[in-house]
Amino acid sequence: MDFIVTLVATFLWLVSSSAWAKALTDIKLTTGQNIIKELIPCQPPQEALCYFDSVTSMGSLNVSVIFGFLNMILWGGNAWFVYKETSLHSPSNTSASHSQGGVPPPSGI
Numbered sequence: 001m002d003f004i005v006t007l008v009a010t011f012l013w014l015v016s017s018s019a020w021a022k023a024l025t026d027i028k029l030t031t032g033q034n035i036i037k038e039l040i041p042c043q044p045p046q047e048a049l050c051y052f053d054s055v056t057s058m059g060s061l062n063v064s065v066i067f068g069f070l071n072m073i074l075w076g077g078n079a080w081f082v083y084k085e086t087s088l089h090s091p092s093n094t095s096a097s098h099s100q101g102g103v104p105p106p107s108g109i
Contacts, residue, residue: 006082010075017068024061031055 033052036042042050 003079003082003086003088006075006079010072010079013068013072013075017065017072020068021065024058024065027061028055028058 032055036050036052039050040046041048
């Protein structure tokens with residue numbers, strides 16, 4: 001059950017980080033230099049002159065996208081360790097061959 005919950009959480013981090021990255025890209029495109037062409041007071045028949053100066057820095061939003069994907073990688077790594085604790089993971093055969101190395105187990109005292 002823990003393994004399934006971990007996989008679901010990993011998938012949700014992937015989906016939500018991807019959705020936030022796409023939304024951030026859309027925000028950057030709609031608030032970019034092309035916005036001046038869409039404003040009614042700035043269109044050619046008007047006498048107003050409009051200039052694009054700058055957009056507020058979105059560095060912290062970029063960092064939030066990066067941390068979202070890093071958190072997804074962290075959950076994915078944790079899923080491996082949770083998987084190793086499940087009954088789905090079988091121990092390797094190398095440990096069994098070392099315990100049967102031709103030497104009989106010690107007898108009781």
